[in-house]
């Protein structure tokens with residue numbers, strides 16, 4: 001990791017810059033970090049508030065494996081990011097598929113995009129040239145500075161009560177990502193750690209994907225990292241979706257709005 005490093009005071013999006021570098025042929029491990037992103041992006045093209053104090057970074061990965069293994073990258077990266085957060089003292093939990101929570105609030109988001117688009121089942125069977133792995137870590141910030149609903153997000157500073165050394169955090173991230181991605185072929189072992197670090201399994205959840213909303217209980221991950229959801233209509237296997245953990249009384253029961261956006 002960090003074979004080539006670019007550090008920017010301000011950038012539109014590290015994700016876009018890393019993609020440019022990937023197209024220019026830069027090697028596996030190329031790292032782009034920005035103190036501020038003016039056009040930070042989350043999943044589904046959403047705005048990602050990226051003021052000074054956060055750790056906004058993207059890595060060019062050239063995984064060297066078949067594209068059929070691409071869906072494993074998000075879960076594998078989530079394990080690495082969770083372990084890095086634990087190393088700096090944050091009790092972080094993985095919310096499937098790509099969020100890290102602390103105290104039930106989002107502290108970090110992961111965005112894995114391949115040469116063929118989002119890293120999902122859709123890219124299987126196509127050659128995998130590169131993956132851009134973006135990590136947005138709410139570090140030395142006030143949650144109110146992130147431009148989202150305060151109750152839904154947290155920061156490392158809020159959780160620890162003090163600032164974190166961003167270089168130490170970056171080192172922890174890179175070494176844990178390197179270690180986890182290095183054993184992606186042994187995905188059973190990665191998933192074992194994922195199960196120990198997650199906060200989704202066992203929860204009642206509402207999932208929105210492709211215009212439908214499904215409710216059920218998250219029961220397990222498949223061998224390839226898809227979420228198994230037990231619903232009144234049977235077990236559903238999901239490779240992506242927006243997950244909401246339901247509190248008691250929130251659930252409406254089963255498949256809600258199939259086919260509607």
Ligand code: BTN
Pocket residue numbers: 012013014015016037039040041042043044046048050055056057058098099108109110111134135136137
């Ligand atoms: C999400 O939870 O929706 C994923 C958020 C990913 C944000 C990071 S910040 C660094 C990189 N650059 C971007 O524009 N996005 C990712």
